[in-house]
Amino acid sequence: MAMLHAPQNPIQNDKVAEKLTFDVMQHQPNIPSQFLWPDHELQSLTSPELEVPTIDLKAFLSGDPKAIETACLQVSEACKKHGFFHIVNHGVDGKLKSEALNLLDDFFCMPLSEKERAKRKVGEHEGYANSFIGRFSSNLPWKETLSFFYSTDSSVQSVEDYFVKVLGEDFRKFGNMYQDYSEAMNNISFVVMEILGLSLGVSREYFRDFFEGAKSIMRLNYYPPCQKPDLVLGTGPHCDPPALAILNQDQVGGLQVLVDGTWYSIVPKEDAFVVNLGDTFMALSNGIYKSCLHRALVNDKIVRKSIAFFLCTNAEKVVTPPKELINKENPRLYPDFNWPTFHEFTQKHYRCNPKTLDAFSNWVKEEELITGNPNVATAIKYIK
DSSP: OOOSSOOOOOOOOHHHHHHOOHHHHTTOSSOOGGGOOOHHHHTTOSOOBOOOOEEEHHHHHTTOHHHHHHHHHHHHHHHHHTOEEEEESOOOOHHHHHHHHHTHHHHHTSOHHHHGGGBOOTTOSSEEEETTTTTOSSSOOSOEEEEEEEOSOTTSOOHHHHHHHHHOGGGHHHHHHHHHHHHHHHHHHHHHHHHHHHHTTSOTTTTGGGTTTOOEEEEEEEEOOOSOGGGOOSEEEEOOSSSEEEEEEOTTOOEEEEETTEEEEOOOOTTOEEEEEOHHHHHHTTTSSOOOOEEEOOOSSSOEEEEEEEEOOOTTSOBOOOGGGOSSSSOOOSOOBOHHHHHHHHHHTOOOOTTHHHHHHHHHHHHHHHHOOOOGGGOGGGGO
């Protein structure tokens, strides 16, 4: 099988990886070469603010026709351009929202040996990662992450049980708080799906059905200071493979979005969450709504923290757009697929960018020729 834009070989030397710890590097002027980014990726680090709409979820849920129409029009306009908007009056307690960010210090400020009790294994999607050293050997992001799953399906390990299992009983309250936070994000995402459905001219329930019982991903992001922030990126330019991301970012700032060839900043709003669409929803909308390239910057003075909830479709659901969005003027753009197949493609074969769905579509055609199996939605085995 052809490897498309394949991830580079990881650093194999544990001693090298041990030296690349942020508790040491954030105080040193010399940046390890693995973290340096090419000049063309670093241009326009100072950027104008992107004007994104602020969607009032309480007004939308009130049932007022005018409020519903306003929300749908605002979302439609933003998602046809770049897929980013703020949501307010979301019902999440302000204390929970701030505590979720503050607790990141409890984990990321521990010694590396303690954090690595939750170390993410190669090929897995859950656990602690120090700049994805296990996956790439260059253009590394200047950040640490901790990822875990959330699902309403009782057969999936709860967030609380995950933290107790990997970090011990002392982290039960920590896990319980993120269980509550994950549930709140999941509830919000379903409301957003209703708005997206109505804005595209289908029923408000249509897209919700793809996510019932799904196994979604929560990621805690910790961006240490860097003595030369103009040489690195906290997170490199990428598009999100899942359907939707809900971001809780602190007031430090650093999120940027590429629109019409220019990088714009998403300025933090203390009472709001940032929502952006991912590739899976772009496929669900038959390309009408966009999954946009974005990145995160760091600075030389203060830690930046954020929490991203990635809504994923149910593994058993076939990602296919509603028939109302397909006609002669708007022909079908992408093949049917399911989330595990697409996710594995982005992890093993392609470093995510604006052409991920196109590359995936070409890969699917190759698989059909090789295997003779047109039903790629059930062809997970072919990428293992």
